[in-house]
Amino acid sequence: MQHQWCGPAGSGWFSGTPARHPRNILLEKKENGGGRKDEDKVDLAEQSLLNKLIRRSLVRNRNQVEVLQRDPTSPLYSVKTFEELRLKPELLRGVYNMGFNRPSRIQENALPMMLAQPPQNLIAQSQSGTGKTAAFSLAMLSHVNPANKWTQCLCIAPTYELALQIGQVIEQMGKFCPEVKLAYAIRGNRIERGKKLQEQIVIGTPGTVLDWCTKYKLIDPKKITMFVLDEADVMIATQGHRDQSIRIHRQLTNDCQMLLFSATFEDSVWRFAEQVVPDPNIIRLKREEETLDTIKQFYVLCKEKEDKFTALCNLYGSLTIAQAMIFCHTRKMAAWLCAHLIKEGHQVALLSGEMTVEQRASVIERFRNGKEKVLVTTNVCSRGIDVEQVSLVVNFDLPVDMDGNADNETYLHRIGRTGRFGRRGFAVNMVDSKHSMDIINQIEMHFNRRITKLDTSNLDEMEMLLS
Incomplete structure (x- = not known):
């Protein structure tokens, strides 16, 4: 559809009114350095x-x-x-x-x-x-x-x-x-x-x-x-x-x-x-001190993605959770996790970079309105989106930079989705390798905060730590 951007005099107040909503754009699919092919870059x-x-x-x-x-x-x-x-x-x-x-x-x-x-x-x-x-x-x-x-x-x-x-x-x-x-x-x-x-x-x-x-x-x-x-x-x-x-x-x-x-x-x-x-x-x-005081941070030792999924299900069953956000490194992992959660009977929404901006906005609106209780996403949702009901953030994959080191800024943005507006929140990190454990140690050092080990198969321990 063509737009008359500069209409003749007297054609109404706004001579450049587009005939429809702004066209949406797709996230460019780039491969940077050693980055994974389906990793979502934040634009x-x-x-x-x-x-x-x-x-x-x-x-x-x-x-x-x-x-x-x-x-x-x-x-x-x-x-x-x-x-x-x-x-x-x-x-x-x-x-x-x-x-x-x-x-x-x-x-x-x-x-x-x-x-x-x-x-x-x-x-x-x-x-x-x-x-x-x-x-x-x-x-x-x-x-x-x-x-x-x-x-x-x-x-x-x-x-x-x-x-x-x-x-x-x-x-x-x-x-x-x-x-x-x-x-x-x-x-x-x-x-x-x-x-x-x-x-x-x-x-x-x-x-x-x-x-x-x-x-x-x-x-x-x-x-x-x-x-x-x-x-x-x-x-x-x-x-x-x-x-x-x-x-x-x-x-x-x-x-x-x-x-x-x-x-x-x-x-x-x-x-x-x-x-x-x-x-x-x-x-x-005025920069208020970035505070993690209202967020309890944990890590869970796992061997592979199936272990992570089991830990996630145990965790979700033990917490009275209003809503949860789960972050994955790649679109492929996010899609896999979303499919398995739906199979388990959870109401799940998926957000990733191949969606148009308008589609993403619609998914976030549904999540905010409580139509889905779990939002599985890549980095496209790590910044600036406030949903008051979120009480659990899970890093299914830990955030790392191009050199494989801890991406502390992204970590803060991610877990900052919970514990907002003075409410208490929980952040759980899935650790599946020695490298992942190194990332946890780097994050602890950066923020000068201890991240507590959590055994999701031990219900008594879970109850005590998460209370």
């Missing part, structure tokens, strides 16, 4: 899109926000209601129409900075589900002058799908702003060379946006007054995107307002952010 862009799809309402974020102002003498200004922002009535109507009753924590602090006059630059850390996209969408819609028929706000995202997700938010929020138009600078959207765009907002991917600014001259970069770079951590994971983003940035004027968002802020992200955003205000999450 950051897909993970971000998956989180956007499954977090249809704002998540409860316990992290405190830390605000570092460019001008420390300026009074700290935050809002508790959208009315305080003095938005145009049609924009306020759009905000309430989307179901936002009051600003989220990131919005309370970020929106006053985004809407300030004179304009202020911002670097902000915010995960999916915190209202970040709605915040900068509102800023762009507030910023544009509908009377000016040229591009004034430019937003770049790392993938086609993520760009469309942002566009959908702007479309909803700008529902009552018929004079404001939006265009997509994404692959396949061809526009006559030399024709200047009349859309005030352009959302796109770095390569196409760069072409529209330089090669095809559809956008005059000197007329851009607000530049938004979303998903910076995902963006710089691709070298080409990073370089293209910097080239776009160089085309802009010094007084263009710069807004950069990222879920994480490793050193590489900070270096990139500082390169793109001069004299910024900074909003970041």
